[in-house]
Amino acid sequence: MATVITRVGACVAAGLAALAPVVAFAGTAHAQTFSYTPYQTSRFDAGTPNSSVVVRNHHGVVISYGDSAIMYHAPSSTLDALGQALFLQNCASCHGDQANGIPANGTPGAYPNLVGLGPATIDFWIESGRMPAVDTAAVEAPRRQPRLTHDQAVAIAAWVNSLDPSYPYIPSVNLKGANVADGAALFALNCAACHTIEGDGDALARGTYAPSLRNIPATQVAEAIRTGPANMPRFTGNLSDFQVRDIVKYVTTEIQHPRNPGGFGLGGLGPVAEGFVGLLLGVGLLALVGFWVGERQ
Helix, strand or coil, X not given: CHHHHHHHHHHHHHHHHHHHHXXXXXHHHCCCCCCCCCCCCCCCCCCCCCCCEEEECCCCCEEEEXXXXXXXXXXXXXXXXXXXXXXXXXCHHHHCCCXXXXXXXXXXXXXXXXXXXXXXXXXXXXXCCCCCCCCCCCCCCCCCXXXXXHHHHHHHHHHHHHHCCCCCCEEEECCCCCCHHHHHHHHHHHCXXXXXXXXXXXXXXXXXXXXXXXXXXXXXXXXXXXXXXXXXXXXXXXXXXXXXXXXXXXXXXXXXXXXXXXCXXXXXXXXXXXXXXXXXXXXXXXXXXXXXXXXXX
């Protein structure tokens, strides 16, 4: 019995010794804290200023942050005046002149409050052409040709962010060194359920849908992952910048430019469509051969 107790004690001691680095790492991870919007966590290098690189201006305000995979940049405050003018011209009729979702008729809650969403959110909706909206009664704003330029979108994002500075900033993705295989695995786990494994999008519920991922720039893919537009969940805090970079690489290469090593892509419809085509051609060819042989006899 004493021998058994001794062995158990040795195992416990060995286990505690093995866990010591993990405990030390966990303690280190919480040594520095930041203020986040509610959906963000304190994970390192995951879309918040808790990152490898943090750049501040002479007032101590964070103007960019990130790492070797993605850098996030705040729009320049020099664009605030232009951004306000553009906002009042293109957005205030719905979102109100203070971007708080209260239009001129004073109906609160009629439109989304944009204050505190962060520059990446504002930039995504404008640069993807979803805003300014063509049909404000639509269940989901479709992607279309943007009405405003990139510089105008950034200016509006700068002014809205000046009302309540927030994260995430606008990402700049460095695709060099990205792992496409890891990106495919992460996409299958986190994205394919809605966007389909081919990235063609699909219907969801109550008139909503997951849009196609074809012809979407890398920046907008990263912005969507970090901000969660419409029905999409936000992945700020739970996916690292390196994981997001891998997903962006996979989307902008394998999904947008498929190589189809097996032959014809058939529009990326998948193995079911390929099976039907194979069945049609195979059985059809066999039927023609059989008919030809029968005629010769």
